[in-house]
Amino acid sequence: xxxxxxELNFEFKAETPKDFPAGFLHYGVVGSxxxxxxxxxxxxxxxxxxxxxxxxxxxxxxxxxxxxxFVNETGISNASLEINDCNATPVVVSLRLRQALxxxx
Amino acid sequence: xxxLIGQGRAAIGMIVDPDSFKEGVVGDLNITDPEFGPGAVIxxxxxxxxxxxxxxxxxxxxxPKFPVVYAGIIGMEEGYKMALAVYNSIxxxxxRPLGKKRPILLIVDTPGNGPGKQEEIFGMNxxxxxxxxxxxxxxxxxxxxxxMVVGRAISGAFLCHGLQADHxxxxxxxFSTQIHVMPITSISRITxxxxxxxxxxxxxxxxxxxxxxxxxxxxxxxxIIDSIEAMRDRIVAHVAQVRVLKLAGKNxxxxxxxxxxxxxxxxxxxxxxxxxxxxxEEFAAVADRYLK
Amino acid sequence: xSNKWDTLQSQSFLECNARQRAVGLVDAGxxxxxxxxxxxxxxxxxPLMGEAxxxxxxxxxxxxxxxxxxxxxxxxxxRFIGGAVGEVHGAKLVNIVRIARESYDKMLAxxxxxxxxxxxxxxxxxxxxxxRLHEANAGLLAHAxxxxxxxxxxxxxxxxxxIGSRVGCFGGMGFVAAATDVIIMSPLGRLGLTxxxxxxxxxxxxEFDASxxxxxxxxxxxxxxxxxxxxxxxxxxxxxxxxxxxxxxxxKPYADxxxxxxxxxxxxxxxQLKLVDLxxxxxxxxxxxxxxxxxxxxxxxxxxxxLDLFLxxxxxxxxx
Numbered sequence: 001x002x003x004x005x006x007e008l009n010f011e012f013k014a015e016t017p018k019d020f021p022a023g024f025l026h027y028g029v030v031g032s033x034x035x036x037x038x039x040x041x042x043x044x045x046x047x048x049x050x051x052x053x054x055x056x057x058x059x060x061x062x063x064x065x066x067x068x069x070f071v072n073e074t075g076i077s078n079a080s081l082e083i084n085d086c087n088a089t090p091v092v093v094s095l096r097l098r099q100a101l102x103x104x105x
Numbered sequence: 106x107x108x109l110i111g112q113g114r115a116a117i118g119m120i121v122d123p124d125s126f127k128e129g130v131v132g133d134l135n136i137t138d139p140e141f142g143p144g145a146v147i148x149x150x151x152x153x154x155x156x157x158x159x160x161x162x163x164x165x166x167x168x169p170k171f172p173v174v175y176a177g178i179i180g181m182e183e184g185y186k187m188a189l190a191v192y193n194s195i196x197x198x199x200x201r202p203l204g205k206k207r208p209i210l211l212i213v214d215t216p217g218n219g220p221g222k223q224e225e226i227f228g229m230n231x232x233x234x235x236x237x238x239x240x241x242x243x244x245x246x247x248x249x250x251x252x253m254v255v256g257r258a259i260s261g262a263f264l265c266h267g268l269q270a271d272h273x274x275x276x277x278x279x280f281s282t283q284i285h286v287m288p289i290t291s292i293s294r295i296t297x298x299x300x301x302x303x304x305x306x307x308x309x310x311x312x313x314x315x316x317x318x319x320x321x322x323x324x325x326x327x328x329i330i331d332s333i334e335a336m337r338d339r340i341v342a343h344v345a346q347v348r349v350l351k352l353a354g355k356n357x358x359x360x361x362x363x364x365x366x367x368x369x370x371x372x373x374x375x376x377x378x379x380x381x382x383x384x385x386e387e388f389a390a391v392a393d394r395y396l397k
Numbered sequence: 398x399s400n401k402w403d404t405l406q407s408q409s410f411l412e413c414n415a416r417q418r419a420v421g422l423v424d425a426g427x428x429x430x431x432x433x434x435x436x437x438x439x440x441x442x443x444p445l446m447g448e449a450x451x452x453x454x455x456x457x458x459x460x461x462x463x464x465x466x467x468x469x470x471x472x473x474x475x476r477f478i479g480g481a482v483g484e485v486h487g488a489k490l491v492n493i494v495r496i497a498r499e500s501y502d503k504m505l506a507x508x509x510x511x512x513x514x515x516x517x518x519x520x521x522x523x524x525x526x527x528x529r530l531h532e533a534n535a536g537l538l539a540h541a542x543x544x545x546x547x548x549x550x551x552x553x554x555x556x557x558x559x560i561g562s563r564v565g566c567f568g569g570m571g572f573v574a575a576a577t578d579v580i581i582m583s584p585l586g587r588l589g590l591t592x593x594x595x596x597x598x599x600x601x602x603x604e605f606d607a608s609x610x611x612x613x614x615x616x617x618x619x620x621x622x623x624x625x626x627x628x629x630x631x632x633x634x635x636x637x638x639x640x641x642x643x644x645x646x647x648x649k650p651y652a653d654x655x656x657x658x659x660x661x662x663x664x665x666x667x668x669q670l671k672l673v674d675l676x677x678x679x680x681x682x683x684x685x686x687x688x689x690x691x692x693x694x695x696x697x698x699x700x701x702x703x704l705d706l707f708l709x710x711x712x713x714x715x716x717x
Contacts (some may be wrong), residue, residue, distance in 0.1 A: 003298055018462030026434040030451040038434055038452065050594070055447050061686030086449035087456050103678070173600060181673050185666050192663035220591040222605045225616050226684050227676045228627050228659075231669055232592040234544070234572035234662035241434050241548035258636045260528070260537065261590070268541035272584065286533035295530060296446055312442050312532040325538050361541040374535055376441055378434060380488035387431040388460070388496050395429075395460050395467040396500055397515065 008052040008060055012068050015079035017046045027100035035088040037100050042080040054085035066090045070097050108280040109333065110256040111164040113177065113214045114146060120210065120253065120337045121150035123157065128221040131158050131190045132197025142186035143167070144174050152208060153341050157192040158248075160187050161212035162266065165254075173221035179262055180219035184232030187266065195246050204248040208344045208365050209240070213267045214256030233265040240269035242362055249347035251340050254317065254326070254379035260285045271347040272327040274339060276315040284326070285315030311373045324368030400571040402426060403543035410561040413636060415457045415474035418522045421636035422559065423461025423468050423645060430459040430491055432520045438550050442532040452484040458493040463644055465515045469497040473484055473605040475564030480571065481529030487539025494546040494556070495518050501553045510666065518647055525591065527568015547576050551661065555579070557646060557655045559639050560586035560628075565617065567592045575627070576661065578654045581642050582628040584704060589617040611700065615684040620699065624688055624713050631655045645709040653696040669706050671716050687714065 018028055042049075048071050067093035070076070074097075075087050081097075088096070109116050117126055127149040128138040136147070145162040164177035174180035179187070191209065198206045218224075218233050244250050247253040252262075252270035263284065267273060276282045292313060293300045307314035319325040330339050350358050357363060368374030399405075405413065405421035413421065419430045432438050434452035443450050455477035460469050471490045473480040482490070497517045504511055538611035556577040562568050565587030566574045571602035574580060574588060582588065591599075593607035593616070606612060615621055618695050630646065632638040646654065658665060682689050685696035692712035693699060699711055 005447055005450065011480055013545070024435060026452070029476045030449050034476070036451060038437075053444075053450060055449050068561035069696060082437075084450055137482070150483070158425060158549055161413070180565065181676070182670075185670050188660075188666045189663070189670075192666065218590060220599050222596065222616060223676055223681060224594075225589045225591065225596070225605075226621070226625075226681050226687060227627065227672055228575065228589075229573035230575040230588070231627070231660050232673075233590065234575040235666050235669060237541075238576055238661045239545045239666070241545050241693065242551075247550060251482060262571075264540050264569055264572075266536060269544065284549070286528050286537055287530060292530055292533075294446075298446060306445060310442065310445065312535050314534070319564050320534060323534050323538065325534060360539065361545040364538060365542060368538070374484065374538070376438075377488040377539075378485050379537070380438060380485055383438070383494045384431045384458070384489065384492050385496065391429050391460070395462065396517075397465070 005053055005055055006057065008054065008063055010050040010064055010067055011047055012071040013047045014071045014075045014077050016075050018052055018068045018075035020079035025100060025103060026048045027103055028096050030084050032088045033087050033089065033092065035085040035093060035096055036085055037097060038082045039100060042078060043057050046077045047075055048079050049080065050081045050083065052083045052085060057079065059088055062090055066093050072096060074098070074101060077102070108256070109276065110281055111177070112255070113161040113163050113212055115157055116212050116255045117146070117150065117161055119333060120212070121152050121157070122154065125151035126159060127246050132193040134189055134193040138170055138187070142180070142182035144178060144180060145183035145186045147186060147190035150209065152344070155208065157208040157214065158190055160190050160266070164214060164216045170221060171221065171223070173219045173224065177215045177257065178217050178219055179215055179233065179265055181224055181227060181232040184265065186234040188239040191236070191243050194248060195243050195355065198248070203247040204348060206249070208251065208338065209243055210269055211252040211266055212254055213215070213258045213263065213279060214263040215266055216257045216259045217262045218265060220305055233261065236265055237269050242360045243327055244269065244271055247351050247353065249344045251343045251347065252273060252283055253336060253340060255286060256282060260261070260286045269360065272343045273325070273345060274328050274330055275320070275326045276333065276336070277329050278316055278318060278333045281317065282317050284317050284320045288315050312347045322371050322373035324364045324366070324371050324374055328369070339354065356378045404642070406635070408636050410583060410634050410639050411563060413524070414473040414476065418431065418636065419459060419472040420455040421468045422520060422522065422640050423463055423470060424447055428459055428461040428470070430457060431459060431493070431523055438485055438531065440485050442483065446480070448531055454483065454489070455480055457488045458489045463647055466647055467500065469493050469519045471515060473524040475524035475562050478529060480525035480564050482525065482527065482536040482539055483529040483532040484535035484539070486529070487536055487542070489545055491542040493578050494543065494550065497554050498546065498550050500587060508509070509708050513651055514548065517554050519550065519554055520559060520643060521556070522559045522562065523566035523570055524564045525566060525568070526585035527569045527570050527692045537569070540573060542575055543573050555651060556570055557581065558645060558708055559643065561619070561634060561639065562586070562589055573697040575659060578659050579630070579646050580622070580628045581630045581646065582622060582633060583632055583634040583637060585634050586621040587614070587617040615700065618709060620711070621684045624711055625661060625690055626714060627716055631704070631708065647700065690714070
């Protein structure tokens, strides 16, 4: 069987938006069960868009929920996020995204 | 003869001038101990009347001191023996002009480097590295180095004995020549991808597949030769071509770097060139800050 | 863990990722990355096989300063597919070495009397098992290119290996490291050609039991390589310890560094052949047999000995 990397795309708007305060940020290592993310400032009328590249199938809805909650809880807005995933669990995804944001502070 | 696998010694005779091969002798070097690195055959022969160094694998022998060395495997002693042949070629031609340095002919039929505990304790990595550095030095000193794959050219052993040559020639796949890191069956097992699908993928992307044709497309082999009889003349022709480029100072068109360019021309290895181009640009933008 | 230079210095080298090592090994605030994540130059081949990609393809390349020396750095990420070398990864590694040598040529052409302390150097932080299977042919060809570039560096640009990461330095990268001028390791660093699992698979458990961690470290680990002379400098497992050792090494004249090589000349090969004869004579079943021959009366005591004491106690192998 052909096995291909998959690309998932999402867009969310935080309930109480806060502008992403940096221009460009990279965080993480694509180890097994881990991921990396690039966060870039982007004028998106307050929205945040995600591009997730992952070998995993069947968890699109889980990704949606994890990323949406991240956006609402942090209030991140006007940003583009690109994730390279290697089978990270939802817990790891949430943790890495929050660690990435903490790097700015 | 269907193929030359295991026939490194016979292949020497098919390529060099009749009865001209003197085993064990290269310049000042004279190895007489038959038990010293027997998996490697080194010596001097004439190639169309010109003195040349020959380095080949002998798959029909075992190294009595190192049980992991058999069937053409390059062990520690073999690696250093091959390096001795190269350094003594350089030494012998030290005072000869660029166009007169003796060619070095590598006849390649090797399945691997010695995989043993003693080898790791004493450092097999040094032996294979030593031979490669010797070849790179000889190439840059002006010796034309041509590798002729007559059988197996597998992974690290091909790096050791073959991939430092100026030009690499291979008998075509009909002669059961093997050039690869790992056969597609093993890649299939490890990546859990169907063999049929991998074979299909290989048609458009030679980057992982096994065989001389894929290496040709990647620029990893200069020419594929489809008859045993043609080897001698093609080797002589490549020695001449290599010499012309060396005399013109075009060393970047030869050896591993030259094969990078060839990979772009043949369409099999394009990303490498892009990476190099972008890195050079990014460095140029900050070079003044670092180079003072 | 943060990438800030000050914070990194006290960190375990083993635990640091490739970028942290690259940033922390040169002077504070001097590292500039090339083909970083921003360029998004990931492997074009892995997606076809359903394998995860990384923006930097598992290697950080760039330039920094150590004192006044421009130091060109490559740092491999073992956590990404075992730090394996594919087409992009390989091209980054090869070209950073080439840029260092081209810089040397330009600088020396402009000023033949340029002091050694201002001349380019290369540092490679290995964390790799060698060729990446998914793009094996391109990875293989990159190894040959590296050896070619090293030969061009000879007599000009010192190339230093640092090995102390989780994967170690194996496969083709094992001989690439052996071909550099100076090797700095921590006791946790491992260096070899054929990994223990491969030896066990090919030669059987009697030859090498890969589950015997003690044996694995004694055969390929930093302490053993130091006794053998295959590692020149043995340091503690911290970024600072590696950085300081690197600074001390690069403060030496080039001729001294070239003398620290194991291979790369007829004389060095002749010396190595004496070691091969010694191997036949001792026929070691365990590295400890060689440690004993080197003059260590109680080799067992060296295994878990703290580094400071080990460096004072251990006798290194010397043969006439």
